[in-house]
Each structure stands twice: as C-alpha cells, then as structure tokens.
Amino acid sequence: MKPRSDPAIGVIGGSGLYELEGLTDVKWHTVRTPFGSPSDAYCVGRFAGRRVIFLPRHGRGHRVTPSELNFRANIWGLRFLGAQWVISISAVGSMKEAIRPLDLVIPDQFFDATRHRVSSFFGAGIVAHVGMAEPVCPDLATALEKAANQTGATVHRGGTYICIEGPQFSTKAESRIYRGWGVDVIGMTNMPEAKLAREAELCYATLALATDYDVWHETHETVSVETVIQNLLKNVATAKDVLRRVIPAIAPPRECQCPGLLRNAVITNPKTFPPATRRKLGLLLDKYFPGDRSRPAPVSGHPRSKPASRPPRQKPRG
Numbered sequence: 001m002k003p004r005s006d007p008a009i010g011v012i013g014g015s016g017l018y019e020l021e022g023l024t025d026v027k028w029h030t031v032r033t034p035f036g037s038p039s040d041a042y043c044v045g046r047f048a049g050r051r052v053i054f055l056p057r058h059g060r061g062h063r064v065t066p067s068e069l070n071f072r073a074n075i076w077g078l079r080f081l082g083a084q085w086v087i088s089i090s091a092v093g094s095m096k097e098a099i100r101p102l103d104l105v106i107p108d109q110f111f112d113a114t115r116h117r118v119s120s121f122f123g124a125g126i127v128a129h130v131g132m133a134e135p136v137c138p139d140l141a142t143a144l145e146k147a148a149n150q151t152g153a154t155v156h157r158g159g160t161y162i163c164i165e166g167p168q169f170s171t172k173a174e175s176r177i178y179r180g181w182g183v184d185v186i187g188m189t190n191m192p193e194a195k196l197a198r199e200a201e202l203c204y205a206t207l208a209l210a211t212d213y214d215v216w217h218e219t220h221e222t223v224s225v226e227t228v229i230q231n232l233l234k235n236v237a238t239a240k241d242v243l244r245r246v247i248p249a250i251a252p253p254r255e256c257q258c259p260g261l262l263r264n265a266v267i268t269n270p271k272t273f274p275p276a277t278r279r280k281l282g283l284l285l286d287k288y289f290p291g292d293r294s295r296p297a298p299v300s301g302h303p304r305s306k307p308a309s310r311p312p313r314q315k316p317r318g
C-alpha cells in the first residue's frame with residue numbers, strides 16, 4: 001500500500017467518541033506502520049465534500065490506556081492515509097473556576113508531565129529537533145473556535161493543557177500544584193500526540209471538552225468516574241456538532257507554517273543517515289532529502305514535493 005496524497009482531515013476521537021456518523025463511502029483501513037499498530041483501523045469516508053479519516057484513540061470498545069497508546073503509529077497512520085490536519089477530540093478536567101464542566105477549550109499550549117512514553121519518530125541515527133514553541137496550528141484552531149461558537153457552548157480560546165501519565169486521576173496535592181503552575185485543563189493523551197503531529201508536519205489542534213473540576217475544587221464533589229461519564233456523553237454530542245461544522249470549513253492549500261516544520265529540524269549529516277532508518281522515515285524525509293539515490297529506494301512512493309532549498313541548519317542543543 002502506498003501513502004495517499006489526496007488531502008484529508010484527520011479526527012482522533014477521545015473517550016466516548018468511537019465512531020463518526022454521517023460519513024459516506026466509508027471504508028475501514030488497517031495500517032501497519034514502521035512503529036507498530038495504531039489503536040484501531042482508521043475509518044475513512046467523506047463528509048461535506050471533504051475526505052475524513054477517523055481514529056478512535058483508545059480503540060473501539062475503549063481498550064487501550066493512555067500509557068499503552070502507540071502514539072507514533074496513530075499519527076504515522078493518519079499521515080500515511082493523507083491527513084494534513086488532525087483534530088484531537090479530548091476529554092479534560094478543568095483547572096480554572098472559569099472553565100466549567102461542559103465548556104469547550106481550544107488550548108494553544110501543552111505541558112508534558114508524562115513519564116513513560118516514546119515521543120519522537122527520530123532516533124536510531126537520525127536526529128531532529130522540531131520547534132514546539134507554538135504546538136497548535138493557529139488556522140485550524142481558528143476554524144475550530146468558529147465552529148465551536150456556532151454550537152452555543154461556552155468556548156475558551158487558548159490555554160495550557162497539562163498531560164499527565166494516568167491512568168489514575170491526580171491526587172489533591174498534584175492538582176493544587178498544577179494549578180499553581182497556571183495550567184487550564186488536564187488530560188492524559190495530548191502528549192506526545194501533539195509533538196508527533198508536529199514532526200509529521202500535520203496541522204494539529206485540540207477540542208478539549210471539560211467533564212469536571214478535577215479534584216482541586218472545594219465545593220464541587222471530587223471527580224468520580226460517574227460524573228465524568230455523564231458529562232462525557234453530553235460532550236460527545238457537542239463534539240460531533242462541532243465536527244459537522246468545522247469539517248466543511250477546512251480546505252487546502254494550507255497557508256500556515258505546519259507543512260514545513262521539518263525543513264530545518266534534521267541536524268544529522270545526511271551522508272551519515274543509517275539506510276534502514278532513512279528508509280523507515282521515508283514518509284517524513286523523502287521531500288527534504290530526495291537526492292539520497294545511493295541509498296536503497298524508500299519503501300513508500302511518497303510524491304516528491306518541494307526539496308529543501310538549503311541544507312539543514314545546525315542547531316546544537318545539549
């Protein structure tokens with residue numbers, strides 16, 4: 001199977017969102033990636049004239065914990081199937097009084113407090129440092145904000161999402177400390193998902209749906225699975241409403257910086273690329289290192305787009 005080049009909108013469904021209704025020409029694609037298996041097959045279909053690729057993040061039936069997620073395979077598969085945008089639908093706890101349960105948040109920053117996750121496609125002889133200063137695509141976030149506002153829900157644009165390892169919720173001490181750091185919402189899945197989306201040059205934005213006040217709130221009852229699930233179901237309906245509105249608003253060409261994020265990120269001298277790693281990363285590297293003819297042909301037939309206009313900038317870091 002060859003990578004698809006017709007642009008698609010990727011949607012990663014979080015807790016409670018395992019299927020996307022309303023798609024036509026639906027086919028489920030099982031993708032094997034160089035990084036193993038994604039959470040589930042991808043549901044590929046059409047909606048409002050757009051190609052849409054849906055992945056239930058935890059698998060249908062919710063079988064995979066946040067720590068067990070193969071984030072690399074999930075993002076790789078989306079890119080392989082032609083996704084240019086990724087909308088991450090995510091259940092979160094609110095860390096601010098003003099963000100009430102059932103409110104929608106479109107974060108613009110992340111804080112990675114995970115501990116056991118592989119967070120890069122690179123390594124094994126090829127080193128890249130992708131910028132994460134602005135981890136969210138501003139154009140996609142704006143489209144999400146507009147669509148979210150149309151639903152009548154309360155929408156907060158911007159804010160920091162702290163990603164904890166889970167699967168347990170926080171202790172009160174942890175929750176208080178995170179609040180002291182100034183974060184806005186807390187979840188378990190957007191890291192390293194956002195990092196990998198950047199490495200894959202995908203436009204990434206999160207629609208975070210608040211289910212509860214985590215455990216810090218003195219007058220709200222402590223977060224319980226029951227409360228979370230009740231609000232989760234309401235939020236899933238809202239998320240679907242937002243998706244129905246945002247998908248028709250997204251169309252190529254992308255005018256943001258996202259499609260060129262890797263241009264200056266690879267620091268390794270291409271002459272020293274280990275052939276196996278170079279082949280493995282063909283989906284990401286072919287467009288920047290097309291002259292790599294002495295190497296065995298890449299496994300993928302990715303269409304060559306603009307080659308790098310200058311050699312990678314050396315940017316030592318540690």
Ligand SMILES: [Zn+2]
Nearest residue numbers: 137203256258
């Ligand atoms: Zn973008």
